[in-house]
Amino acid sequence: MATEALGWWGVPLGILAGTLRGSVPFLLVSLGECLTEKSGKINLGLEGTLLFGAMSAYAISYLSSGIVGPTLAPWLGVLAAGVAGMVLGAIHGWLSQQPRVNDVAVGIAMIIFGGGLANFFGKPFIQPQAPQLPTIPIGGWSDLAPVQSALQISPLFLLGVAIVPLMSWFFKSTRWGLYVRAVGDSPDAALAMGISIFWVRMASIVAGSFLAGVGGASLSLFYPGVWTERISSGQGLMAVALVIFARWQPWQCLWASLLFGGAQALGPAFQSVGIDSYYYLFNAAPYILTLLIMIITCSPQRTLAGAPGALGKDS
């Protein structure tokens, strides 16, 4: 136990580490939701998708580790989480596009459905330990064990960061990106262009749910690395809110996710150096942040800049 006390340096380090560790689910879910909302539909069900993804990843990683070995098993888990997300996404995509069906209501039903399904199938996997995803150490330059441990990057984090410019480019410069934006902004125009609104939205929702499922895998296979029924603790819903103040821009989703991941570490990091008053306030930091940004950016005088035109309309 040759760890040295870091003292006050523990706070920025804790926040940095929390940012790298805790932001992965936010990032993946918000990117998925960004894609979904660009096509003009909201998928609130991502909270359920996150849970179901976490459960599937943990279960598959645990069950397959005997067959394919502990190095490959977690990756199979990630894949399974994505596929599980796609299944839930397909249900949402089909249901929410039925005539006179409200996508918000379907989303809430999907939260219950995804969460219930995860808890039902997840019962036998609460106790066992599943093989975890490997991490990429980038803190080798430091002799301090805390620094080395803080700088353990998850490959899923890198995946999320890599998707950001890709998605940005996809929306801006590709034909398919244009289809998604057209369907989201003006379904009539898209229809006139000869695009199938149903299939574009379906594809966007399914792809977004895939990302959310993978986000769930990062919860159960990377950090905190267990499967319990309360593993998501509202992170899926927060990520959906995050998309709104990220203005439906992938790059801003990245910054917002990092901010939220870091804010989670605030309370514990401050208490560990002896600032122990107001820890409820610090623990509530992410929620306060959401509210503040909502208040600052929302105005009844105008619609949100960047909001897809057809979002929240029955069409």
Add this chain to the structure above:
Amino acid sequence: MSDRNRSFRLSRRQVMRGLLATSAFGLTAKFGTGCAQSPGTGGTTADGSTAEELVVGFIYVGPKDDFGYNQAHAEGAAAMAANVPGIRLVEEASVPETTAVAETMRSMIEIDGAKVIFPTSFGYFDPHILALAEEFPDVQFFHAGGLYQEGVHPKNVGSYFGYIDEAQYVAGVVAAHMSPAGKLGFVAAKPIPQVLRNVNSFTLGARSVNPAATTQVIFTGEWAEPVKEAEATNSMADQGIEVITCHVDSPKVVMETAERRGVMTSGYHADQSPLAPEGYLTGAEWDWSSIYTELGNEFMAGKTLMAGDIPHILRGGLADNFCKLSPYGSAVSDEAKAAGDAAIAGIESGELVIYQGPLKTNTGDDILAADKSMKTDNVELEKMDYFVEGVIGSVS
């Protein structure tokens, strides 16, 4: 004119949508926790000639195999069903501390015919158990928490709780022996008396070995908050803390994270040694099986709370088998083992009193004068709202 007013206006459809969303969200909070009711695991009476079977209901706030609080109770319940013939168990896991638990109790009574119910989570008591106890005066309610007050609460309510802080004291003794710098950490959920008492007893145990030992406390604010628990464990590891213990519903995250960081751990609720094979020292565990078996035998003998055959308040510590220590882990030195065993013996015989004066809080106020002491069963200890000297943290 109509265009001017467009700035802020909710259409009827939007209002309806908002209302729908809000009410549906309320439902999520209620139903989203996935309750599963397992059919009776206990044996039905083998032959019809013995006394008719007694249905006993158990309600847990989380999953039954969480390596924690709920697992400890579920194991005790299983022991009761196995050891006492004629008892049939109905169980429901993951019931939140809301009106959901009242519904669960009601259906256990009205549908399953339960005559005895054990709602095991602290927050079930007021108002849910109290309300149901008024409504069903012939059903006995046993609550784990020690909140029963004579004359105030209905007669068919009983409370039982173990002085698990005795086991925490022993765990503190072992932890201090294994920690050269005397830096211990405690991941706590909420600043309620039971949690504070565990922190204080753990610290007092440690300081009986190393008077300079300190316990750093981090509150997560909720009973189950995996991400915050992991963050708390990591920040303690960053601060060079050498042994971490906790009081949260499921210690799994804390134990696994600490093991990954190479920090030693001391468990809580149940045996977590499989989660941390390298660093697990020992742990304070509940031992509900003996208590539940004893209660089960009393039920079958026809004793009830209402008749006064079963005491309304059941308490006990290490000596009465309400709690126990996990087997020592491989890292524990012989010296530490001997000190731990000596502490257990001292507590069981009553020679060792944990809260022995002179004692000060960590803000410098006096708790006990030099010649005073508070025995384990002193009710003052159950109203604890302070940290003792040596704890780094604040209750407010």
